[in-house]
Amino acid sequence: MFIINFNFVKPIEEVNNYTELHREYVSKQYKNGIFILGGPKDPRNGGIVIANSNSEKELCEILDNDPLIIEKVAEYSLTKFTPLLSITNLKFLLGESK
Incomplete structure (x- = not known):
C-alpha cells in the first residue's frame, strides 16, 4: 500500500x-x-490518498495521468507501507477474513 501526498505548486485559483x-x-x-x-x-494545499497497490510503477502511471499532474498544478510523493493494524471493518486490507 501507499500514501500519496499531493502538494499544490500553483495558486489555489489555478x-x-x-x-x-x-x-x-x-x-x-x-x-x-x-x-x-x-x-x-x-x-x-494538496491532498492525501491511501492506495491499495503493490506496484509503484503502476501507481505512478495512474498518477502521471491525473489532470492536476498533467497541468503541472500539483506534484506528488509516495510512501510505501505495510499495514499491520486496523479497525475491524478494515481488516480486509490486511488479508484477514471478516
Missing part, C-alpha cells in the same frame, strides 16, 4: 480550474479498488 477533472479521474481509481481513502489537506 488548481480549482482542474479540480472537477481531477475528481472525475480519481473516482475511476476508487471504483477499480486502487484508491481506498482520500481527501484534501487542511489547509487546502
Whole structure:
C-alpha cells in the first residue's frame, strides 16, 4: 500500500480550474479498488490518498495521468507501507477474513 501526498505548486485559483477533472479521474481509481481513502489537506494545499497497490510503477502511471499532474498544478510523493493494524471493518486490507 501507499500514501500519496499531493502538494499544490500553483495558486489555489489555478488548481480549482482542474479540480472537477481531477475528481472525475480519481473516482475511476476508487471504483477499480486502487484508491481506498482520500481527501484534501487542511489547509487546502494538496491532498492525501491511501492506495491499495503493490506496484509503484503502476501507481505512478495512474498518477502521471491525473489532470492536476498533467497541468503541472500539483506534484506528488509516495510512501510505501505495510499495514499491520486496523479497525475491524478494515481488516480486509490486511488479508484477514471478516
